[in-house]
Amino acid sequence: MSNKSQALVGRVGKIATSTLANALDDFGLADQILPTIKAVATGMRAAGPAVTIRESVGELGAYSSEDFKVGAIIDAADFGDFLIISGGGARVSTWGGMASFAAKKKGIVGLIADIGVRDLEEMIEFNFPVFARHLTPLTGRTRLKVEEINEPVEVDGVIIEPGDLVVADSTGVVVLPSACAEKIIINAEHYNADDSLAIKDLDNGLTFSEVMRKYTRI
Numbered sequence: 001m002s003n004k005s006q007a008l009v010g011r012v013g014k015i016a017t018s019t020l021a022n023a024l025d026d027f028g029l030a031d032q033i034l035p036t037i038k039a040v041a042t043g044m045r046a047a048g049p050a051v052t053i054r055e056s057v058g059e060l061g062a063y064s065s066e067d068f069k070v071g072a073i074i075d076a077a078d079f080g081d082f083l084i085i086s087g088g089g090a091r092v093s094t095w096g097g098m099a100s101f102a103a104k105k106k107g108i109v110g111l112i113a114d115i116g117v118r119d120l121e122e123m124i125e126f127n128f129p130v131f132a133r134h135l136t137p138l139t140g141r142t143r144l145k146v147e148e149i150n151e152p153v154e155v156d157g158v159i160i161e162p163g164d165l166v167v168a169d170s171t172g173v174v175v176l177p178s179a180c181a182e183k184i185i186i187n188a189e190h191y192n193a194d195d196s197l198a199i200k201d202l203d204n205g206l207t208f209s210e211v212m213r214k215y216t217r218i
Contacts, residue, residue, distance in 0.1 A: 006080065038170075052151060055086065087116075114155040158175055161178065
């Protein structure tokens with residue numbers, strides 16, 4: 001990750017996805033918000049540049065065990081990267097507890113999976129943030145094949161390019177296109193400052209109606 005990317009991740013890591021969504025609206029980019037994929041447990045949060053993976057899905061035995069390249073997925077990511085798996089919403093697991101441990105140890109910040117994952121208790125134990133379509137105990141081994149790594153993918157209806165800045169928390173997931181990520185973050189930082197001022201005004205006696213009139217995007 002470049003120094004500039006590290007700096008952007010450090011800044012955006014302090015901003016809620018709700019605030020980033022307000023900033024995306026300003027740029028006409030509300031379609032960069034994933035509509036349905038959510039955190040597998042409360043309190044999970046991650047931000048980082050996308051490493052993208054596309055998988056094919058079949059019936060049990062459709063692929064070889066070697067096609068289930070979770071190790072290759074982890075190998076493709078560097079410290080601070082965010083893994084993004086496109087699996088067409090299939091109800092099989094592409095990821096589990098052991099993979100979460102290995103990814104956490106390498107410094108990968110989290111996983112977004114448009115497919116199933118399993119071993120929730122271990123993800124929580126290892127403090128590895130996961131945002132997924134399904135929780136399921138059903139293995140993906142011989143049902144899944146890794147087709148591409150670091151090519152554009154569609155996840156939950158949103159196109160994600162390698163290197164796009166992805167931010168996820170308990171509310172949802174937003175994707176900041178790399179070409180305009182810094183401009184979006186600057187806008188969001190202004191909204192964050194307004195939120196802090198609004199809290200102070202409420203604490204000092206303003207009504208919520210008065211605060212809503214004063215700050216139009218809280």
